[in-house]
Amino acid sequence: MKKPWKTTILDDYIVLEDDVQRIVVSGIDDLDTTIKELIHGSSMTVAELERVLQQNLDGIDHIEWHELARKRMWAEQADNSEIIYPANVSPPAMAEKLLVFFLDKKSREAMLGDLEEEYQTIIVPRLGDKVASLWYWYQVFRSIGPTILAAVLRLASWATRLGGGG
Amino acid sequence: MKDYLLTASEQHIMYALMHAGRNAYGMTIRQELLDRSGRDVSIGSVYTTLARLEKKGFVKSQPGEATAKRGGRAKRYFKITGAGQRALTESRAMTERMAYGLLPEVGR
Numbered sequence: 001m002k003k004p005w006k007t008t009i010l011d012d013y014i015v016l017e018d019d020v021q022r023i024v025v026s027g028i029d030d031l032d033t034t035i036k037e038l039i040h041g042s043s044m045t046v047a048e049l050e051r052v053l054q055q056n057l058d059g060i061d062h063i064e065w066h067e068l069a070r071k072r073m074w075a076e077q078a079d080n081s082e083i084i085y086p087a088n089v090s091p092p093a094m095a096e097k098l099l100v101f102f103l104d105k106k107s108r109e110a111m112l113g114d115l116e117e118e119y120q121t122i123i124v125p126r127l128g129d130k131v132a133s134l135w136y137w138y139q140v141f142r143s144i145g146p147t148i149l150a151a152v153l154r155l156a157s158w159a160t161r162l163g164g165g166g
Numbered sequence: 167m168k169d170y171l172l173t174a175s176e177q178h179i180m181y182a183l184m185h186a187g188r189n190a191y192g193m194t195i196r197q198e199l200l201d202r203s204g205r206d207v208s209i210g211s212v213y214t215t216l217a218r219l220e221k222k223g224f225v226k227s228q229p230g231e232a233t234a235k236r237g238g239r240a241k242r243y244f245k246i247t248g249a250g251q252r253a254l255t256e257s258r259a260m261t262e263r264m265a266y267g268l269l270p271e272v273g274r
Contacts (some may be wrong), residue, residue, distance in 0.1 A: 013229045015240065090237070107213045113232070114192035115209055120184030120235045144211025148216045 004043045009036050016049070025049075031056060089129045090121050096139045102144050104151075105123060115139055170222060172257040179215045180254050183225065183244055191241040192216075216244060224250030243245060248260060 005016040013024045014025045014036070027035075038051065096112065103111060116137070123132040172180070185191045192212055199207050212234035222245045230241035246254075 017238075104217075107217060107242075109239050110229075110242035111213050113210055113236035113241060114196070116237045117233075117235050118193050118209075138210060141204070142208035143213075146208065146210045146214040150217070157197055163235075 004038075004041050007042075008105065008109070009040055013151065014039060015109065028053070028057070076152045089120070089124055089132075091116055091136045092133050095133075095137045099140045099143065104146050104147075112145070115143075171258050171260055172224075172253055172255050173209075175211070175215055176224075177195060177254060177257055178205075178220070178226070179212065180246060180250060183246055188243075190244045195244070220244075221251065222249075222253075223247060224253055 007017075008015040012027060016025070016039075031053070035052065039052065042049075044052070074108060100108060100114075119132055119136055123135050125134065177193065178199060182195045182202065185202065185219045186194040192209055195216075196207060196209055199205055199212075213269045216225060216227070220227060224248055225244050225245045227242050232238050232240040262272050
């Protein structure tokens with residue numbers, strides 16, 4: 001039996017991830033909540049998932065599939081001798097975890113991806129992996145500030161509304 | 167409805183977003199800001215501002231493709247809305263009205 005997907009479900013898209021692939025299904029604004037709950041943490045295969053979505057949306061045209069077999073892609077890059085991101089050069093894990101802790105769910109995926117893309121494609125080739133790690137930590141600390149501030153302002157606004165209403 | 171005047175940071179982000187065009191996502195917006203203004207804005211600030219603009223209806227976003235160089239994480243593409251265009255035009259016009267007569271390049 002397939003391992004359950006690690007799922008992230010937002011209003012307009014679902015991300016399903018397991019050990020070898022990540023699937024982003026967008027355009028699901030009209031999908032019923034009960035169907036989203038059915039998908040969440042399920043073990044259904046990709047074909048089953050596609051069938052459920054087809055049956056519960058007006059048309060599959062509304063869905064954009066972005067399938068990524070992460071390990072396969074890296075293997076293909078290596079085979080083509082075009083690999084420019086050595087597998088051992090990845091951002092500092094602790095710094096990533098720290099950022100994940102402070103980020104809200106909606107921007108987490110995109111922000112971590114943007115930071116890693118810049119790290120892999122610009123910073124590592126330019127500065128080398130050791131200085132690039134420092135750069136990554138620096139970006140994490142710089143990014144946490146505005147994120148915390150935004151959270152505090154949201155909380156303050158909520159508290160003000162609560163106080164005004166009581 | 168009263169017009170919303172964008173802050174300088176919001177305007178810069180929106181201009182960067184327009185320059186990046188169809189390829190406007192966090193990293194390219196950050197790079198546009200760096201290339202055009204020399205300001206190294208943190209990715210956290212970029213996303214905080216974009217989230218605020220999206221909440222106000224001035225930009226909209228949609229998920230994009232995931233790639234290996236992003237650790238398999240999906241991009242999020244941003245696009246300016248009609249309301250965003252109007253807010254940007256009005257904010258710029260307001261700045262010019264305030265500066266009119268004080269700066270030679272704006273007018274006498």
